[in-house]
Amino acid sequence: MRSLYISKHGGPDVLDVRDAADPVPGPGEVRVRIEACGLNFAEVSARVGLYPDAPKPPCVLGYEAAGVVDQLGEGVDDLAIGTRVVCMKRFGAHADVLCTARALVVEIPDEMSFDDAAALPVNYLTAFHMLFVVANLRPKQTLLLHMAAGGVGVAVLQLARTVEDVTIFGTASGPKHDFIRDLGCNHPIDYRTADYGAEVMRLTGGKGVDLILDPLGGKDWKRNYKLLRPVGKLIVFGFANAVQGEKRNMLKVVHQLMSTPLFTPLSLMDSNRCVAGVNMGHLWDELELLSWELAKVIELYREGHVRPHVDATFPFSQAAEAHRYIQGRKNVGKVVLHPD
Numbered sequence: 001m002r003s004l005y006i007s008k009h010g011g012p013d014v015l016d017v018r019d020a021a022d023p024v025p026g027p028g029e030v031r032v033r034i035e036a037c038g039l040n041f042a043e044v045s046a047r048v049g050l051y052p053d054a055p056k057p058p059c060v061l062g063y064e065a066a067g068v069v070d071q072l073g074e075g076v077d078d079l080a081i082g083t084r085v086v087c088m089k090r091f092g093a094h095a096d097v098l099c100t101a102r103a104l105v106v107e108i109p110d111e112m113s114f115d116d117a118a119a120l121p122v123n124y125l126t127a128f129h130m131l132f133v134v135a136n137l138r139p140k141q142t143l144l145l146h147m148a149a150g151g152v153g154v155a156v157l158q159l160a161r162t163v164e165d166v167t168i169f170g171t172a173s174g175p176k177h178d179f180i181r182d183l184g185c186n187h188p189i190d191y192r193t194a195d196y197g198a199e200v201m202r203l204t205g206g207k208g209v210d211l212i213l214d215p216l217g218g219k220d221w222k223r224n225y226k227l228l229r230p231v232g233k234l235i236v237f238g239f240a241n242a243v244q245g246e247k248r249n250m251l252k253v254v255h256q257l258m259s260t261p262l263f264t265p266l267s268l269m270d271s272n273r274c275v276a277g278v279n280m281g282h283l284w285d286e287l288e289l290l291s292w293e294l295a296k297v298i299e300l301y302r303e304g305h306v307r308p309h310v311d312a313t314f315p316f317s318q319a320a321e322a323h324r325y326i327q328g329r330k331n332v333g334k335v336v337l338h339p340d
């Protein structure tokens with residue numbers, strides 16, 4: 001097998017491709033020959049050394065991939081060899097073959113490409129989980145979405161459109177505004193040139209919004225909490241503000257950590273607001289929930305609501321360029337890797 005390694009923490013040049021013997025599926029596992037894998041902000045953060053969940057380098061990361069079933073472990077009798085599938089794994093999906101639990105392997109429709117399939121799990125499960133499991137988004141509500149043109153952002157825009165009359169405010173760089181507007185973002189806001197908080201308050205007549213999805217962290221969590229209307233929910237699900245530059249900068253990380261607000265139960269009660277956290281990477285033991293969410297996302301794909309936007313693909317040998325593409329904020333939607 002060939003796998004994409006992070007050899008040590010550092011700039012994109014620490015990535016390399018290594019060979020090893022093919023893995024053998026254990027009981028209850030399925031082996032999949034991989035055609036495409038999703039690259040996420042998480043792996044970029046891990047390379048920099050700012051993703052606490054990641055194993056110590058040298059390590060192979062990757063949570064999601066798509067390919068063809070080529071071996072079944074003991075006890076798996078409900079999947080045929082040769083089936084086209086999408087699968088999830090807790091690290092190690094950036095490889096040309098992987099073994100994972102049967103519950104985390106789902107057959108994909110014939111018309112779905114491997115690239116589209118590999119773009120689904122992390123982005124769409126995170127979006128689905130936040131909107132429908134944690135927030136219970138309802139018609140006529142207002143939503144503020146940050147990093148709206150990224151992989152999770154695109155997924156949130158498409159899924160939020162399945163609920164009637166939701167008004168969406170989305171932050172993204174100016175050149176990406178037409179793209180997110182086409183996906184249903186009513187009010188794109190260029191956070192580089194405008195104060196997004198002031199814009200949201202102006203556009204809502206000072207009321208604020210019902211739901212905020214915030215993967216930025218630090219001082220933005222404080223700012224966003226203040227933009228909630230009564231009964232509003234702030235869902236925190238990332239700390240992108242800590243990842244600045246190709247290498248880790250502890251001064252900036254500490255500064256962001258020190259800007260993090262503290263929410264007390266009494267202040268939450270008195271302001272009628274909710275703060276919730278989502279980390280899909282800590283839900284691996286909830287196999288039933290994850291496989292249900294993945295099946296729901298595939299159903300929404302079949303119904304035409306879900307359409308991953310694969311912006312760029314890179315072979316493993318050019319993974320450094322793929323990381324630079326995301327860190328340079330060039331991507332709109334998903335970046336996919338191909339084994340080579």
Ligand SMILES: NC(=O)c1ccc[n+]([C@@H]2O[C@H](COP(=O)([O-])OP(=O)(O)OC[C@H]3O[C@@H](n4cnc5c(N)ncnc54)[C@H](OP(=O)(O)O)[C@@H]3O)[C@@H](O)[C@H]2O)c1
Nearest residue numbers: 041126147150151152172173215237238240278279280329
């Ligand atoms: N908790 C979870 O379970 C979970 C799951 C998935 C993702 N996440 C988090 O969700 C966030 C979005 O992930 P994603 O995979 O959708 O991201 P992505 O596709 O890599 O999006 C990158 C885009 O985000 C914008 N951006 C804003 N701040 C940035 C920064 N500091 N560095 C680089 N880009 C920045 C840029 O667009 P503009 O040019 O428009 O600024 C960039 O093009 C990340 O923080 C990630 O860690 C959390």
